[in-house]
Amino acid sequence: MSGKRSNVPSVALRPLYRAEQVRELDRRTIAAGIEGFALMQRAATAAWQSLKARWPGVRRITVLCGGGNNGGDGHVLAALAAVAGVEVQRIALKPPQALEGDAARAAEMASAAGVGLEPWRKGVAFTGEVIVDALLGTGLGGEVRGEFRAAIEAINASGLPVLAIDIPSGLAADTGAELGVAVRATRTVTFIGDKIGLHTGRAPALSGEVHFRALGVDARRHADLPPAAELLDTALIEAWLPPRARDAHKGAMGHVLILGGAPGFGGAALLAGEAAARLGAGKISLATAPEHVTACLTYRPEVMVHGLRGAAELGELPGKAGVLVVGPGLGQGAWGQGMLQAALAETKPLVVDADGLNLLAAHFAGRQRDDWILTPHPGEAGRLLGCSAAEVEADRPAAARELQRRHGGVVVLKGAGSLVAGPHGMAVCPYGNPGMASGGMGDVLSGMLGALLAQGLPLEAAARLGVTIHALAADMAVRDAGERGLLAADLASYARVIANPGFEPGIHSLAGGRDAPTTR
Numbered sequence: 001m002s003g004k005r006s007n008v009p010s011v012a013l014r015p016l017y018r019a020e021q022v023r024e025l026d027r028r029t030i031a032a033g034i035e036g037f038a039l040m041q042r043a044a045t046a047a048w049q050s051l052k053a054r055w056p057g058v059r060r061i062t063v064l065c066g067g068g069n070n071g072g073d074g075h076v077l078a079a080l081a082a083v084a085g086v087e088v089q090r091i092a093l094k095p096p097q098a099l100e101g102d103a104a105r106a107a108e109m110a111s112a113a114g115v116g117l118e119p120w121r122k123g124v125a126f127t128g129e130v131i132v133d134a135l136l137g138t139g140l141g142g143e144v145r146g147e148f149r150a151a152i153e154a155i156n157a158s159g160l161p162v163l164a165i166d167i168p169s170g171l172a173a174d175t176g177a178e179l180g181v182a183v184r185a186t187r188t189v190t191f192i193g194d195k196i197g198l199h200t201g202r203a204p205a206l207s208g209e210v211h212f213r214a215l216g217v218d219a220r221r222h223a224d225l226p227p228a229a230e231l232l233d234t235a236l237i238e239a240w241l242p243p244r245a246r247d248a249h250k251g252a253m254g255h256v257l258i259l260g261g262a263p264g265f266g267g268a269a270l271l272a273g274e275a276a277a278r279l280g281a282g283k284i285s286l287a288t289a290p291e292h293v294t295a296c297l298t299y300r301p302e303v304m305v306h307g308l309r310g311a312a313e314l315g316e317l318p319g320k321a322g323v324l325v326v327g328p329g330l331g332q333g334a335w336g337q338g339m340l341q342a343a344l345a346e347t348k349p350l351v352v353d354a355d356g357l358n359l360l361a362a363h364f365a366g367r368q369r370d371d372w373i374l375t376p377h378p379g380e381a382g383r384l385l386g387c388s389a390a391e392v393e394a395d396r397p398a399a400a401r402e403l404q405r406r407h408g409g410v411v412v413l414k415g416a417g418s419l420v421a422g423p424h425g426m427a428v429c430p431y432g433n434p435g436m437a438s439g440g441m442g443d444v445l446s447g448m449l450g451a452l453l454a455q456g457l458p459l460e461a462a463a464r465l466g467v468t469i470h471a472l473a474a475d476m477a478v479r480d481a482g483e484r485g486l487l488a489a490d491l492a493s494y495a496r497v498i499a500n501p502g503f504e505p506g507i508h509s510l511a512g513g514r515d516a517p518t519t520r
Contacts, residue, residue, distance in 0.1 A: 008461045009239045014212070015219060015227035016428060017193035019138035019173035024225060025192050029217050037102045039215060040069060043165070044076035044106075046213040047132070047189045048084075051077075051163050054187050054209075055130050060087040062128030062160075064120070064151055065107075066135040066169070067094035072103035073165045074134025079106075079113035089127045093120045093135060093147055122150055131155055131162045133183045136169035138195065143180035144170045152181050161186040167195060168206045174228075175395040176201025176417060187211065193219045196228045199428045200417025201396050210430075228397065229419070229426040232468045238501050240457060240465050253282030254454025257321035258447065259339040260354075262331030266292030268354065268443040271488050272328040273303040275447030278492040279469070279499055281454045287317060289335065311338030318342065323349045325450040327356025328443040337363065349453045351375065353446040358383060372409040373449055373463050375442060381413055400426060410463040412449075414442060418467050422460035431471035435478050440488030445470045448495060469498050 017025075030036050051058070061081055065074035071094060078090045096107040096117065111117065118124070133155060135148055144152060152170055155162060162185045167173055170182030176197040188207040190198060192215055198207050219225065256276045260269030269288050273296075276284045283304065286296060290307030297305055306317060318324060326343040330336035332355050340359045343350055350372040352360060357376050360367060361383040378389040381399055384407070385392065392399040393415075400413040400421040410422040418429040448470055452462035473494035477486055 008458060011233070011235050011239045013230035013233055013235075013427070014194055016196040016199065016229040016231055017219065017225070018228045019195060019197075021225050021228070022138065022173075022191075022193040022195065025217055025219055025222065028222065029192070034216075037105055040072050040102050040106060041076055042215045043191045043213075044073045044080060046191065046215065047073060047163065047165050048077050048080045050187065050189045050211050050213075051081075051130065051132070052084075054163070055161065058086060058129050060089070060128045061130050061132055062089040062091065062126045063132040064091045064093065064135050064155070066137075066148065067099060068103055068137060068139070070134050070137030070166055070169075071099070072106035074132055075103070075106035075110040077132060077134070077165070078115045079110040082110070082113045082115045087127075088115045090115050090117050091120050091124065091151075092117055093151060095119065120147055120151055122154075124154070126154075126158050126160060128160070131158065131160050133162055133164040133169050133185060135183070138167055138173035140170070140172070140179060144182070145180070149181055152183050156181075156184050162208075164188040164207065166190050167198060171197060171203060171206050173197040175397060176203040177394050178202040178206065182206050184208075189213060191215050192217045194231070196397060196428060199231060199430055200415075200419060201393060202416070204416040204432075227425070229428050232420075232427050232429045232431070232464055234468065234472065234501075236465050236468055237498060240461055241499055241501075243502070250282035253280060254323065254451070254456070255283040255285065255321045256281045256323050256325060256447070256450040256454045257285045257287065257317055258328065258450070259287050259324060259326040259343055260328035260330045260443075261286070261288030261292050261296075262329060262333060262335045263289040263291060265289075265329030265331055266295060268329030268440060270296050270299060270303070271440045271443040271492075272325055272353075272447030272450070274300050274489070275444040275492045275495065276325070276451040276454075277302055278496040279448045279451035279466075281451035285317060285321060287314060287339070288329075310335060311342040314339075314342055318346050318348075321348070323351070323450045323453045325351040325353070325446050327351075327353035328446055330355040330359070332358055332362075340364075347371075349373075349459065351446050351449045351453070353442055354380075360384065366406070368406065368408040370408050371459065372407075373412060373453075373459060374403065374407060374409065375412040375414060375446060375449070376403070377414045377442065397426065410459050412445070412463055412467055414445070418471070420460070420463045420467055422463065424460055427464050427467075429467050429471050431468065431475055433474055433478050433483055435483030435486035436471075436474045438486060438488065441470075441474075441491070444488045444491050444495075469495050472498050 065071040164185035168183040404421040
Protein backbone atom coordinates (compact mmCIF):
# COMPACT_ATOMS: atom_id res chain seq x y z
CA MET A 1 0.00 0.00 0.00
CA SER A 2 1.15 3.53 -0.67
CA GLY A 3 2.04 5.70 2.31
CA LYS A 4 -1.13 6.38 4.24
CA ARG A 5 -2.15 10.02 4.32
CA SER A 6 -2.61 11.00 7.93
CA ASN A 7 -5.03 13.69 6.87
CA VAL A 8 -6.75 15.06 3.81
CA PRO A 9 -7.56 18.65 2.83
CA SER A 10 -10.57 20.05 4.61
CA VAL A 11 -13.61 20.56 2.38
CA ALA A 12 -16.50 22.74 3.53
CA LEU A 13 -19.71 20.77 3.15
CA ARG A 14 -23.27 21.95 3.68
CA PRO A 15 -24.28 21.27 7.31
CA LEU A 16 -27.51 19.44 8.04
CA TYR A 17 -29.44 19.93 11.27
CA ARG A 18 -32.21 18.42 13.34
CA ALA A 19 -35.49 20.28 13.61
CA GLU A 20 -34.94 21.40 17.20
CA GLN A 21 -31.55 22.84 16.28
CA VAL A 22 -33.14 24.90 13.50
CA ARG A 23 -35.83 26.12 15.88
CA GLU A 24 -33.08 27.19 18.27
CA LEU A 25 -31.34 29.05 15.46
CA ASP A 26 -34.64 30.74 14.71
CA ARG A 27 -35.03 31.75 18.36
CA ARG A 28 -31.49 33.12 18.55
CA THR A 29 -31.95 35.12 15.35
CA ILE A 30 -35.09 36.75 16.72
CA ALA A 31 -33.38 37.40 20.06
CA ALA A 32 -30.53 39.10 18.19
CA GLY A 33 -32.93 41.73 16.91
CA ILE A 34 -34.70 40.41 13.83
CA GLU A 35 -38.46 40.48 14.31
CA GLY A 36 -40.16 37.11 13.94
CA PHE A 37 -42.59 38.40 11.35
CA ALA A 38 -39.71 39.88 9.35
CA LEU A 39 -38.07 36.44 9.31
CA MET A 40 -41.36 34.93 8.15
CA GLN A 41 -41.52 37.47 5.33
CA ARG A 42 -37.97 36.56 4.30
CA ALA A 43 -38.93 32.88 4.16
CA ALA A 44 -42.10 33.51 2.17
CA THR A 45 -40.24 35.80 -0.23
CA ALA A 46 -37.59 33.13 -0.82
CA ALA A 47 -40.30 30.54 -1.43
CA TRP A 48 -42.17 32.82 -3.82
CA GLN A 49 -38.99 33.58 -5.76
CA SER A 50 -38.26 29.86 -6.01
CA LEU A 51 -41.77 29.19 -7.27
CA LYS A 52 -41.46 31.85 -9.97
CA ALA A 53 -38.06 30.52 -11.03
CA ARG A 54 -39.37 26.96 -11.33
CA TRP A 55 -42.71 27.85 -12.96
CA PRO A 56 -42.10 31.26 -14.58
CA GLY A 57 -45.37 31.38 -16.50
CA VAL A 58 -47.66 30.49 -13.61
CA ARG A 59 -50.93 32.42 -13.53
CA ARG A 60 -52.84 30.64 -10.77
CA ILE A 61 -51.69 28.98 -7.56
CA THR A 62 -53.39 27.14 -4.72
CA VAL A 63 -51.94 27.64 -1.24
CA LEU A 64 -52.93 25.26 1.56
CA CYS A 65 -52.19 26.74 4.98
CA GLY A 66 -52.05 25.01 8.34
CA GLY A 67 -51.33 26.68 11.65
CA GLY A 68 -48.09 27.95 13.13
CA ASN A 69 -45.19 29.46 11.25
CA ASN A 70 -45.44 27.06 8.31
CA GLY A 71 -49.00 28.14 7.67
CA GLY A 72 -47.91 31.75 8.21
CA ASP A 73 -45.30 31.39 5.48
CA GLY A 74 -48.08 30.21 3.18
CA HIS A 75 -50.31 33.19 3.96
CA VAL A 76 -47.48 35.65 3.27
CA LEU A 77 -46.61 33.88 0.01
CA ALA A 78 -50.26 34.15 -1.01
CA ALA A 79 -50.11 37.90 -0.42
CA LEU A 80 -46.91 38.26 -2.44
CA ALA A 81 -48.37 36.28 -5.33
CA ALA A 82 -51.54 38.38 -5.35
CA VAL A 83 -49.54 41.61 -5.43
CA ALA A 84 -47.63 40.17 -8.41
CA GLY A 85 -50.90 39.68 -10.28
CA VAL A 86 -51.20 35.91 -9.79
CA GLU A 87 -54.63 34.48 -9.01
CA VAL A 88 -54.50 32.83 -5.59
CA GLN A 89 -56.77 30.18 -4.09
CA ARG A 90 -56.07 30.18 -0.35
CA ILE A 91 -57.34 27.19 1.62
CA ALA A 92 -57.10 27.13 5.42
CA LEU A 93 -57.05 24.03 7.57
CA LYS A 94 -57.00 26.24 10.63
CA PRO A 95 -59.39 29.22 10.68
CA PRO A 96 -57.81 32.68 10.99
CA GLN A 97 -59.47 33.33 14.35
CA ALA A 98 -57.63 30.30 15.78
CA LEU A 99 -54.21 31.57 14.69
CA GLU A 100 -51.85 33.37 17.03
CA GLY A 101 -48.84 35.66 16.81
CA ASP A 102 -46.99 35.92 13.52
CA ALA A 103 -49.25 33.36 11.83
CA ALA A 104 -52.33 35.48 12.60
CA ARG A 105 -50.54 38.58 11.33
CA ALA A 106 -49.63 36.72 8.13
CA ALA A 107 -53.23 35.69 7.52
CA GLU A 108 -54.34 39.32 7.96
CA MET A 109 -51.66 40.40 5.47
CA ALA A 110 -53.03 38.02 2.83
CA SER A 111 -56.59 39.19 3.41
CA ALA A 112 -55.48 42.82 3.19
CA ALA A 113 -53.89 41.99 -0.18
CA GLY A 114 -57.30 40.87 -1.41
CA VAL A 115 -56.68 37.13 -1.25
CA GLY A 116 -59.82 35.14 -0.60
CA LEU A 117 -59.94 32.43 2.02
CA GLU A 118 -61.92 29.21 2.01
CA PRO A 119 -61.94 26.51 4.65
CA TRP A 120 -60.66 23.05 3.77
CA ARG A 121 -63.37 20.60 2.85
CA LYS A 122 -63.10 17.18 1.34
CA GLY A 123 -63.65 17.26 -2.39
CA VAL A 124 -62.56 20.88 -2.85
CA ALA A 125 -61.38 21.58 -6.39
CA PHE A 126 -57.89 23.02 -6.67
CA THR A 127 -57.88 25.88 -9.18
CA GLY A 128 -54.15 26.58 -9.23
CA GLU A 129 -51.61 25.37 -11.75
CA VAL A 130 -49.16 24.88 -8.87
CA ILE A 131 -49.95 23.89 -5.28
CA VAL A 132 -48.07 25.41 -2.35
CA ASP A 133 -47.85 23.08 0.65
CA ALA A 134 -47.79 25.13 3.87
CA LEU A 135 -49.69 22.62 5.98
CA LEU A 136 -47.29 21.09 8.50
CA GLY A 137 -43.77 22.15 9.41
CA THR A 138 -40.87 20.42 11.10
CA GLY A 139 -42.56 20.02 14.48
CA LEU A 140 -44.71 17.05 13.46
CA GLY A 141 -44.10 14.28 15.97
CA GLY A 142 -46.59 11.55 15.06
CA GLU A 143 -48.61 10.12 12.22
CA VAL A 144 -50.65 12.55 10.14
CA ARG A 145 -54.37 12.19 10.85
CA GLY A 146 -57.76 13.75 10.23
CA GLU A 147 -58.24 16.66 7.85
CA PHE A 148 -54.51 17.13 7.34
CA ARG A 149 -54.23 13.55 6.08
CA ALA A 150 -57.17 14.09 3.76
CA ALA A 151 -55.63 17.32 2.45
CA ILE A 152 -52.29 15.65 1.77
CA GLU A 153 -53.99 12.78 -0.03
CA ALA A 154 -55.91 15.28 -2.15
CA ILE A 155 -52.70 17.13 -3.06
CA ASN A 156 -51.04 13.90 -4.14
CA ALA A 157 -54.09 12.80 -6.11
CA SER A 158 -54.30 16.10 -7.99
CA GLY A 159 -51.35 15.40 -10.26
CA LEU A 160 -50.33 19.06 -9.96
CA PRO A 161 -46.76 20.22 -9.29
CA VAL A 162 -46.12 21.11 -5.66
CA LEU A 163 -43.84 23.58 -3.90
CA ALA A 164 -43.31 22.52 -0.28
CA ILE A 165 -42.43 25.23 2.22
CA ASP A 166 -39.59 24.15 4.55
CA ILE A 167 -40.47 20.44 4.36
CA PRO A 168 -43.10 18.32 2.60
CA SER A 169 -45.95 17.94 5.08
CA GLY A 170 -45.82 14.51 6.69
CA LEU A 171 -42.08 13.99 6.24
CA ALA A 172 -40.08 13.67 9.48
CA ALA A 173 -37.41 16.37 9.55
CA ASP A 174 -34.96 14.34 11.67
CA THR A 175 -35.29 10.90 10.09
CA GLY A 176 -36.62 11.15 6.54
CA ALA A 177 -39.45 8.79 7.45
CA GLU A 178 -42.97 9.21 6.07
CA LEU A 179 -45.37 9.74 8.98
CA GLY A 180 -48.31 7.82 7.61
CA VAL A 181 -48.70 9.98 4.52
CA ALA A 182 -46.66 12.86 3.12
CA VAL A 183 -46.84 15.38 0.31
CA ARG A 184 -44.99 14.42 -2.86
CA ALA A 185 -43.31 17.72 -3.67
CA THR A 186 -41.74 18.77 -6.94
CA ARG A 187 -39.54 21.29 -5.15
CA THR A 188 -38.89 22.01 -1.47
CA VAL A 189 -37.55 25.34 -0.21
CA THR A 190 -36.08 25.00 3.26
CA PHE A 191 -34.82 27.75 5.54
CA ILE A 192 -32.18 28.78 8.12
CA GLY A 193 -30.64 25.30 8.48
CA ASP A 194 -30.96 22.45 6.01
CA LYS A 195 -32.62 19.39 7.57
CA ILE A 196 -31.10 15.91 7.57
CA GLY A 197 -34.55 14.39 6.99
CA LEU A 198 -34.79 16.10 3.60
CA HIS A 199 -31.98 13.95 2.20
CA THR A 200 -32.41 10.33 3.32
CA GLY A 201 -35.04 7.61 3.67
CA ARG A 202 -38.32 8.55 1.97
CA ALA A 203 -37.11 12.10 1.35
CA PRO A 204 -35.61 11.60 -2.13
CA ALA A 205 -39.02 10.37 -3.32
CA LEU A 206 -40.96 13.11 -1.55
CA SER A 207 -38.94 16.32 -1.39
CA GLY A 208 -38.06 16.70 -5.07
CA GLU A 209 -35.52 19.45 -5.75
CA VAL A 210 -34.24 20.75 -2.42
CA HIS A 211 -33.39 24.46 -2.31
CA PHE A 212 -31.78 25.82 0.84
CA ARG A 213 -32.09 29.47 1.77
CA ALA A 214 -30.22 30.66 4.89
CA LEU A 215 -32.27 33.88 5.22
CA GLY A 216 -29.17 35.67 6.43
CA VAL A 217 -28.50 33.21 9.26
CA ASP A 218 -25.02 31.65 9.44
CA ALA A 219 -25.65 28.44 11.35
CA ARG A 220 -21.94 27.55 11.43
CA ARG A 221 -21.28 30.50 13.75
CA HIS A 222 -23.14 28.66 16.51
CA ALA A 223 -20.46 26.22 17.58
CA ASP A 224 -22.61 24.82 20.37
CA LEU A 225 -25.06 23.52 17.74
CA PRO A 226 -22.92 20.98 15.86
CA PRO A 227 -24.55 19.73 12.64
CA ALA A 228 -26.30 16.37 12.73
CA ALA A 229 -24.59 15.57 9.44
CA GLU A 230 -23.01 17.06 6.33
CA LEU A 231 -24.06 16.79 2.71
CA LEU A 232 -21.50 15.09 0.48
CA ASP A 233 -20.35 17.10 -2.53
CA THR A 234 -18.31 16.60 -5.71
CA ALA A 235 -15.74 19.04 -4.31
CA LEU A 236 -14.34 16.05 -2.39
CA ILE A 237 -13.14 14.42 -5.60
CA GLU A 238 -10.64 17.04 -6.69
CA ALA A 239 -9.56 17.74 -3.12
CA TRP A 240 -8.92 14.12 -2.18
CA LEU A 241 -7.83 12.65 -5.54
CA PRO A 242 -5.11 15.03 -6.74
CA PRO A 243 -3.06 14.24 -9.87
CA ARG A 244 -0.58 11.46 -9.38
CA ALA A 245 3.15 12.00 -9.18
CA ARG A 246 4.83 11.56 -12.56
CA ASP A 247 6.98 8.74 -11.18
CA ALA A 248 4.06 6.78 -9.69
CA HIS A 249 4.15 2.99 -10.04
CA LYS A 250 1.70 0.21 -9.25
CA GLY A 251 3.44 -0.68 -6.01
CA ALA A 252 2.70 2.80 -4.72
CA MET A 253 -1.00 2.55 -5.61
CA GLY A 254 -1.85 -0.22 -3.18
CA HIS A 255 -2.84 -3.87 -3.28
CA VAL A 256 -6.44 -4.98 -2.66
CA LEU A 257 -7.34 -8.58 -1.87
CA ILE A 258 -10.98 -9.51 -2.43
CA LEU A 259 -12.28 -12.57 -0.60
CA GLY A 260 -15.50 -13.66 -2.25
CA GLY A 261 -17.16 -15.73 -4.89
CA ALA A 262 -18.17 -18.92 -3.12
CA PRO A 263 -19.17 -21.79 -5.42
CA GLY A 264 -21.95 -20.47 -7.64
CA PHE A 265 -21.48 -16.78 -6.71
CA GLY A 266 -18.45 -15.70 -8.72
CA GLY A 267 -19.90 -12.59 -10.38
CA ALA A 268 -20.13 -10.43 -7.27
CA ALA A 269 -16.44 -10.74 -6.42
CA LEU A 270 -15.44 -9.99 -10.00
CA LEU A 271 -17.57 -6.84 -9.99
CA ALA A 272 -15.73 -5.71 -6.86
CA GLY A 273 -12.38 -6.48 -8.50
CA GLU A 274 -13.11 -4.50 -11.63
CA ALA A 275 -14.36 -1.53 -9.59
CA ALA A 276 -11.17 -1.56 -7.53
CA ALA A 277 -9.11 -1.57 -10.71
CA ARG A 278 -11.05 1.27 -12.34
CA LEU A 279 -10.71 3.43 -9.25
CA GLY A 280 -6.95 3.16 -9.35
CA ALA A 281 -5.70 0.36 -7.11
CA GLY A 282 -2.25 -0.72 -8.30
CA LYS A 283 -2.83 -4.45 -7.82
CA ILE A 284 -5.97 -6.50 -7.24
CA SER A 285 -6.00 -10.11 -6.10
CA LEU A 286 -9.14 -12.20 -5.96
CA ALA A 287 -9.53 -15.30 -3.82
CA THR A 288 -12.52 -17.21 -5.15
CA ALA A 289 -13.82 -20.71 -5.70
CA PRO A 290 -11.80 -22.65 -8.32
CA GLU A 291 -14.67 -22.95 -10.81
CA HIS A 292 -14.73 -19.15 -11.27
CA VAL A 293 -11.09 -18.72 -12.27
CA THR A 294 -11.50 -19.14 -16.04
CA ALA A 295 -14.41 -16.71 -16.27
CA CYS A 296 -12.56 -14.14 -14.18
CA LEU A 297 -9.41 -14.32 -16.29
CA THR A 298 -11.46 -14.00 -19.46
CA TYR A 299 -13.49 -11.02 -18.26
CA ARG A 300 -10.83 -9.06 -16.40
CA PRO A 301 -7.30 -10.42 -16.88
CA GLU A 302 -5.80 -7.53 -14.90
CA VAL A 303 -7.18 -9.09 -11.70
CA MET A 304 -4.89 -11.79 -10.23
CA VAL A 305 -7.30 -14.67 -9.59
CA HIS A 306 -6.63 -17.49 -7.16
CA GLY A 307 -8.92 -20.51 -7.06
CA LEU A 308 -9.19 -21.74 -3.47
CA ARG A 309 -11.17 -24.62 -2.03
CA GLY A 310 -11.15 -22.95 1.36
CA ALA A 311 -9.49 -20.43 3.66
CA ALA A 312 -6.73 -22.90 4.53
CA GLU A 313 -5.31 -22.34 1.04
CA LEU A 314 -4.98 -18.55 1.41
CA GLY A 315 -1.36 -18.89 2.43
CA GLU A 316 0.53 -15.59 2.09
CA LEU A 317 -2.15 -13.76 0.08
CA PRO A 318 -3.54 -11.68 2.99
CA GLY A 319 -0.06 -10.70 4.10
CA LYS A 320 0.85 -9.35 0.65
CA ALA A 321 -2.22 -7.12 0.38
CA GLY A 322 -2.70 -3.74 2.03
CA VAL A 323 -6.50 -3.87 2.19
CA LEU A 324 -8.97 -6.76 2.36
CA VAL A 325 -12.49 -6.69 0.94
CA VAL A 326 -14.61 -9.55 2.22
CA GLY A 327 -18.21 -10.33 1.40
CA PRO A 328 -19.10 -10.08 -2.32
CA GLY A 329 -20.57 -13.46 -3.26
CA LEU A 330 -19.16 -14.89 -0.05
CA GLY A 331 -22.10 -17.12 0.79
CA GLN A 332 -22.98 -18.21 4.31
CA GLY A 333 -21.58 -21.72 4.14
CA ALA A 334 -18.28 -23.14 5.35
CA TRP A 335 -16.31 -21.54 2.49
CA GLY A 336 -17.53 -18.05 3.34
CA GLN A 337 -17.23 -18.52 7.09
CA GLY A 338 -13.61 -19.53 6.73
CA MET A 339 -12.78 -16.56 4.52
CA LEU A 340 -14.37 -14.08 6.91
CA GLN A 341 -12.59 -15.61 9.89
CA ALA A 342 -9.28 -15.35 8.04
CA ALA A 343 -9.96 -11.69 7.18
CA LEU A 344 -10.84 -10.85 10.77
CA ALA A 345 -7.55 -12.35 11.92
CA GLU A 346 -5.61 -9.80 9.85
CA THR A 347 -4.52 -6.45 11.30
CA LYS A 348 -5.07 -4.34 8.20
CA PRO A 349 -8.00 -2.30 6.89
CA LEU A 350 -11.12 -4.26 5.96
CA VAL A 351 -14.21 -3.59 3.92
CA VAL A 352 -17.04 -5.92 4.93
CA ASP A 353 -20.10 -6.24 2.70
CA ALA A 354 -23.00 -8.54 1.80
CA ASP A 355 -22.74 -12.04 3.30
CA GLY A 356 -19.70 -10.89 5.24
CA LEU A 357 -22.12 -8.75 7.24
CA ASN A 358 -24.65 -11.55 7.62
CA LEU A 359 -21.94 -13.87 8.90
CA LEU A 360 -20.69 -11.13 11.18
CA ALA A 361 -24.16 -10.81 12.71
CA ALA A 362 -24.59 -14.57 13.06
CA HIS A 363 -21.16 -15.65 14.28
CA PHE A 364 -19.17 -12.61 15.41
CA ALA A 365 -21.78 -10.49 17.16
CA GLY A 366 -20.32 -7.55 19.02
CA ARG A 367 -17.02 -7.58 17.13
CA GLN A 368 -15.52 -4.10 17.08
CA ARG A 369 -12.62 -2.63 15.12
CA ASP A 370 -11.34 0.82 14.32
CA ASP A 371 -9.98 -0.12 10.89
CA TRP A 372 -12.97 -1.40 8.96
CA ILE A 373 -15.79 -0.09 6.80
CA LEU A 374 -19.10 -1.91 7.11
CA THR A 375 -21.56 -1.37 4.24
CA PRO A 376 -25.00 -2.77 5.18
CA HIS A 377 -28.27 -2.23 3.38
CA PRO A 378 -31.28 -1.89 5.74
CA GLY A 379 -31.85 -5.65 5.98
CA GLU A 380 -28.24 -6.35 6.90
CA ALA A 381 -28.24 -3.39 9.27
CA GLY A 382 -31.30 -4.86 10.99
CA ARG A 383 -29.55 -8.19 11.46
CA LEU A 384 -26.54 -6.46 12.98
CA LEU A 385 -28.77 -4.44 15.31
CA GLY A 386 -31.25 -7.22 16.12
CA CYS A 387 -34.24 -5.41 14.61
CA SER A 388 -36.22 -5.32 11.38
CA ALA A 389 -35.34 -3.46 8.20
CA ALA A 390 -38.50 -1.39 8.71
CA GLU A 391 -37.23 -0.26 12.11
CA VAL A 392 -33.93 0.76 10.52
CA GLU A 393 -35.76 2.77 7.85
CA ALA A 394 -37.94 4.47 10.47
CA ASP A 395 -34.84 6.29 11.74
CA ARG A 396 -31.89 5.77 9.43
CA PRO A 397 -29.59 8.32 11.11
CA ALA A 398 -30.10 6.70 14.52
CA ALA A 399 -29.47 3.24 13.06
CA ALA A 400 -26.24 4.36 11.39
CA ARG A 401 -24.99 6.02 14.57
CA GLU A 402 -25.79 2.94 16.66
CA LEU A 403 -24.04 0.61 14.21
CA GLN A 404 -20.94 2.77 14.34
CA ARG A 405 -21.09 2.94 18.13
CA ARG A 406 -21.34 -0.83 18.47
CA HIS A 407 -18.86 -1.87 15.80
CA GLY A 408 -16.43 1.03 15.47
CA GLY A 409 -14.74 2.07 12.26
CA VAL A 410 -17.02 3.58 9.63
CA VAL A 411 -20.52 2.45 8.67
CA VAL A 412 -22.14 3.07 5.30
CA LEU A 413 -25.90 2.57 5.59
CA LYS A 414 -26.92 2.14 1.96
CA GLY A 415 -30.24 3.14 0.45
CA ALA A 416 -31.89 6.34 -0.72
CA GLY A 417 -29.71 9.05 0.79
CA SER A 418 -26.89 6.73 1.88
CA LEU A 419 -25.38 7.62 5.25
CA VAL A 420 -21.71 7.49 6.21
CA ALA A 421 -21.22 7.39 9.98
CA GLY A 422 -17.72 7.61 11.42
CA PRO A 423 -15.78 8.92 14.40
CA HIS A 424 -15.96 12.48 13.06
CA GLY A 425 -19.68 12.54 12.38
CA MET A 426 -22.18 11.65 9.71
CA ALA A 427 -22.48 12.50 6.02
CA VAL A 428 -25.42 12.08 3.64
CA CYS A 429 -25.12 11.35 -0.07
CA PRO A 430 -27.46 13.47 -2.23
CA TYR A 431 -26.62 11.57 -5.43
CA GLY A 432 -27.83 8.29 -6.87
CA ASN A 433 -31.05 7.18 -8.55
CA PRO A 434 -33.64 4.37 -8.67
CA GLY A 435 -31.73 2.64 -11.47
CA MET A 436 -29.39 1.43 -8.74
CA ALA A 437 -32.10 -0.94 -7.53
CA SER A 438 -30.41 -3.92 -9.17
CA GLY A 439 -28.04 -6.66 -8.12
CA GLY A 440 -24.33 -6.08 -7.66
CA MET A 441 -24.34 -2.36 -6.83
CA GLY A 442 -23.03 -3.00 -3.32
CA ASP A 443 -20.26 -5.24 -4.66
CA VAL A 444 -19.07 -2.40 -6.88
CA LEU A 445 -19.10 0.00 -3.92
CA SER A 446 -17.02 -2.38 -1.81
CA GLY A 447 -14.38 -2.61 -4.54
CA MET A 448 -14.24 1.16 -4.83
CA LEU A 449 -13.80 1.55 -1.10
CA GLY A 450 -10.99 -1.01 -1.11
CA ALA A 451 -9.20 0.87 -3.90
CA LEU A 452 -9.40 4.22 -2.10
CA LEU A 453 -8.10 2.71 1.12
CA ALA A 454 -5.27 1.03 -0.78
CA GLN A 455 -4.22 4.40 -2.23
CA GLY A 456 -3.76 5.80 1.25
CA LEU A 457 -6.98 7.63 2.05
CA PRO A 458 -7.96 7.53 5.72
CA LEU A 459 -10.91 5.30 6.55
CA GLU A 460 -13.61 7.97 6.90
CA ALA A 461 -12.44 9.94 3.87
CA ALA A 462 -12.36 6.78 1.75
CA ALA A 463 -15.92 5.94 2.78
CA ARG A 464 -17.25 9.44 2.03
CA LEU A 465 -15.45 9.67 -1.28
CA GLY A 466 -16.32 6.14 -2.37
CA VAL A 467 -20.01 6.62 -1.69
CA THR A 468 -19.95 9.90 -3.63
CA ILE A 469 -18.18 8.47 -6.67
CA HIS A 470 -20.36 5.35 -6.70
CA ALA A 471 -23.60 7.36 -6.75
CA LEU A 472 -22.30 9.90 -9.28
CA ALA A 473 -21.23 7.07 -11.59
CA ALA A 474 -24.78 5.76 -11.52
CA ASP A 475 -26.13 9.23 -12.27
CA MET A 476 -23.79 9.61 -15.26
CA ALA A 477 -24.80 6.21 -16.59
CA VAL A 478 -28.47 7.11 -16.27
CA ARG A 479 -27.98 10.36 -18.18
CA ASP A 480 -26.58 8.34 -21.05
CA ALA A 481 -29.14 5.53 -21.19
CA GLY A 482 -31.90 5.88 -18.56
CA GLU A 483 -32.67 4.19 -15.27
CA ARG A 484 -34.23 0.90 -16.33
CA GLY A 485 -31.63 -1.69 -17.18
CA LEU A 486 -28.75 -0.01 -15.36
CA LEU A 487 -26.27 -2.73 -14.43
CA ALA A 488 -23.70 -2.72 -11.67
CA ALA A 489 -21.01 -3.46 -14.26
CA ASP A 490 -21.84 -0.17 -15.98
CA LEU A 491 -20.55 1.88 -13.06
CA ALA A 492 -16.84 1.06 -13.14
CA SER A 493 -15.98 2.93 -16.34
CA TYR A 494 -17.97 5.98 -15.29
CA ALA A 495 -16.27 5.93 -11.91
CA ARG A 496 -12.91 6.11 -13.67
CA VAL A 497 -13.98 9.30 -15.44
CA ILE A 498 -15.25 10.85 -12.19
CA ALA A 499 -12.03 9.97 -10.36
CA ASN A 500 -10.13 12.01 -12.97
CA PRO A 501 -12.12 15.26 -12.86
CA GLY A 502 -9.75 17.18 -15.09
CA PHE A 503 -10.68 14.91 -17.99
CA GLU A 504 -14.45 15.39 -17.72
CA PRO A 505 -15.63 18.86 -18.78
CA GLY A 506 -18.69 19.84 -16.83
CA ILE A 507 -18.30 17.29 -14.05
CA HIS A 508 -18.63 20.06 -11.48
CA SER A 509 -22.04 21.00 -12.87
CA LEU A 510 -23.22 18.06 -10.77
CA ALA A 511 -22.17 19.80 -7.58
CA GLY A 512 -24.85 20.84 -5.15
CA GLY A 513 -22.63 23.23 -3.22
CA ARG A 514 -23.66 24.89 0.00
CA ASP A 515 -25.62 27.70 -1.62
CA ALA A 516 -26.86 26.02 -4.78
CA PRO A 517 -29.89 23.73 -5.05
CA THR A 518 -29.49 20.06 -4.38
CA THR A 519 -31.37 18.39 -7.21
CA ARG A 520 -32.17 14.74 -7.47
